[in-house]
Amino acid sequence: MRFSDQFEARFAVMLTHYPTKRSVLVPTLLYAQDEIGFLSDEAIAEIAARLDLTDLEVRNVISYYSMLTTKPRGKYNVQVCTNIACMLRGGEELLEHCEQKLGIGHKGTTRDGLFSLEEVECIGACSWAPAAQVNYDFHENLTLEKMDSVLDEYRTKPQ
Numbered sequence: 067m068r069f070s071d072q073f074e075a076r077f078a079v080m081l082t083h084y085p086t087k088r089s090v091l092v093p094t095l096l097y098a099q100d101e102i103g104f105l106s107d108e109a110i111a112e113i114a115a116r117l118d119l120t121d122l123e124v125r126n127v128i129s130y131y132s133m134l135t136t137k138p139r140g141k142y143n144v145q146v147c148t149n150i151a152c153m154l155r156g157g158e159e160l161l162e163h164c165e166q167k168l169g170i171g172h173k174g175t176t177r178d179g180l181f182s183l184e185e186v187e188c189i190g191a192c193s194w195a196p197a198a199q200v201n202y203d204f205h206e207n208l209t210l211e212k213m214d215s216v217l218d219e220y221r222t223k224p225q
């Protein structure tokens with residue numbers, strides 16, 4: 067398994083920032099996922115070997131964090147919060163709206179591979195509920211109309 071030069075440079079720097087090798091596991095997994103779209107068996111084995119961990123130890127960490135995935139997903143991962151603050155301000159309607167708009171349900175991916183959709187727990191934007199996260203971008207104080215604009219923005223983003 068070969069990662070990009072940029073990944074290797076980041077990995078080398080991270081190793082100097084943490085007291086133990088295993089401490090770089092989560093950021094390494096995030097960088098790998100950003101690069102290849104998901105954490106493949108091959109990537110997991112490579113990262114485990116580099117950090118003197120077993121594949122199972124790496125998989126246990128992946129299963130704990132909802133932002134990490136071992137399954138391919140869309141280019142833009144739309145995460146709609148339906149936890150209490152968002153629920154009270156229309157989070158569930160927002161999720162339903164996204165399901166209809168994208169034609170997929172929770173953990174689904176559109177046929178063109180552009181969007182995935184997930185219902186998630188609190189993303190830490192309760193004061194600006196209802197909120198959603200697309201990859202690393204937060205979108206807050208959403209209405210159904212604003213959500214449409216958000217999806218259109220990603221749909222028409224230059225590749």
Ligand code: FES
Nearest residue numbers: 147152188191192
């Ligand atoms: S409850 Fe939705 S961001 Fe906190």
